[in-house]
Amino acid sequence: MTLKSKIAIIDLTKNEIRTEPISEKMRRLYLGGRGIGAHLIYNHVEPRTDPLGPGNVLVISAGILTGTMAPAASRVHFGGKSPVTNGFGSSNMGGYFGPELKFAGFEHLVIKGASPKPVYLWVHDGEIEIRDASHLWGKDTFETPQIIRDELEDEEIKVACIGLAGENQVRLANFRTGPKDSAGRTGTGCIAGSKKLKAIAVRGHQDLKLAHPKEALQYAKKVVDQIMSTKVAKAMSVDGTSFIWNVTNTSGLLEFYNGQVNKLENWRGLTIEAFEKYKTGMAGCFNCTVHCRHQFRINDGAWAGTFGEGPEYNTQTALGSFGADNWETLLVGWHLANKYGIDTTGWSNDVRGVMELYQRGIIDKEVTGGLDLSWDNANQLIPILLEQTAKKEGLGAILAEGSLGIIRELSKYSKDVEYYILHVKGLGKLGNVDRVQPSFALGIATSTRGADHLRSRPALDHYHLPEDVLKKLYGGYVSSDFRSYEGKARMVRWHELTYAVVDCIGTCKFQTVFFSPNLPAYKEWVNYLKYITGLEFTEEELFNIGERVYTLERMFNYREAGYTRKDDRIPERCIREPLKYGLPAIKGGHIDRKKFNKMLDEYYELHGWDKEGLPLPETLKRLELDEEPPYKLER
């Protein structure tokens, strides 16, 4: 059965492995994927532990429907106590690793303790072995999977591994699988490095039996047709997530040079049209009909022969935000970040910040190790700085510590350093504008993993949908003007809880209401949960699961890092510096502190949290979170 997948608890210190079934109660409360993962993280991380110590855990969680024919059910979460934010670490990836984990009989792996020597896990058909990885230490994320496949003599083995950055405990190190997929954010690769865990290899032959196979098949076809009938699916099939770059760029919705301006002079080399000369095809993650993964090859020059999949819009806005003027720079940056295993989004943010410090004369060549960090040098700097970061050499030793570490290290040169390193809860911001849309700003401010769009971003806010449609969707008044603060607390809350449900299910967020109200949401989830697993949920019950998961993550953040209202902030720049360029509706935009605070109050109230953003006792009771260990510990 799909519901028979197990939880494995792997203790690397004691060299012990045990398995647990997933109870029906746990399914009712947390569903699967990120939800059960959050419960496991909350219960297995030793409170207030060092994220790089053996008291931290690495939790890998496939969704309840991952591996089934629910559309794009490929997703798997990597989490733990984040070495980047000190709070809830959580990152999601597609590809084939998650489904294979399910076919191997597991939905969650909880990896505790730390090994004295490099190891990897071999997970196959209900069994788990801890194997020596001395020969893999030092290998990159492209070589490692093949070495494992060769030694285990099975080409179908799926591997998630860390690269040099993870081994060296670079804070922003990630987990990767295949040419394309990364659980990129919040530093789960760094946690693995601290545990000397190089890789997890999975292979399974087990059935995910369906409750109602015939209906499930028919329904899957119907939902696939529904997805493919949308314009966004068609656009993504051709241009991937990059399909929006031209629009956001020309309207003034992208930030450049660390958010100093929202206009790039030399942008023509970065368009999706300019990418065409590198593109060789499109590929899909497990069971995805949209296939938004570009395949590319660099045919000439120093990097001739480089092949890869991606990059995403997000990488385009990240690596393309500090002066790079051609795709080759982006592709090489993407290639190297993947090879070493580094979060491109967070890393680019931190580099932008440090480059602005250099621009302003706050740091000089003595600090940069002789590098000229002028914006004009971006094309040359990206590969150099990525290598330095992975190896913790030169300026890389500072970059490797993430936003909070950089602020700590460089504040001795000026008290303004914090202003220029843009982050929320220690996680770097994306390269897109979020100061003209209060909903986007509230989303990154309150996100349980720090500045990130995939926690709650209501992309729909830009669509100017009729207000009666919005009212129906969100259950209350929401302004259709993306610059308005009215109803945006409700909108953000709805999206964050909804995305939490998607992450529990294990399908791709881009095939849900994220991009279009015509893409699957609660109605579809209720149906395919019923046909595939036999579990019956109401739409409201699913929404409540999302709320429970989000609130538990919030509790973890308070318990581990003391995060409260003061940390639900946006970078000061978004408040103090109005946008200089863009369409009339965008130019001049910035966040109003007073209105933002009022919106935050509304958001807390909708959640049943107090003025400090902490869940009230009655909220905990309503969500049955009073059964979890207390989150307010004695300091």
Place this chain on the structure above:
Amino acid sequence: MILVDYTKCTGCRLCETVCSVMNTGACNPERSRIKIIRWEWEGLQIPTLCLQCDEPACVTVCPVKALSRNSGSGCVKLNLSLCIGCKLCMQACPFGAMSYDFIKKEMIKCEFCDGDPACVKFCETQALQFVDVSNASLRKKRSLGAQVLMAIGKSEGAL
């Protein structure tokens, strides 16, 4: 026949999943009749499945005549009530199209889902198409013809 155009395959493997569901009631690519071979660093995905040969090696070697050609659909059918599981067909097939279902402990092969192959139905890019054998090559001929048309500047090459 199921016509394969590997250049259109995105490697999503939905065909494997729906094949296994159709035939076993479970999601399990290992029990699928179709298999995508992926060369991830070449960006190539190759669908492989039974080619329903005119002179099938599997039929020739089957000692109990469990395999036979269906004259109507052109499909090579496996009669499980006769099959003794000797796996000679698996050894003889040059394309690896005969597989062993290790859960049910029986031989499996593509039999076109009784004339409505699930893999084709779910293949969004039409890398798999269920076509009449007699028309199959005409499609390729038209495609070649269109290239000529494009070469002499009479068309944008849209088919």
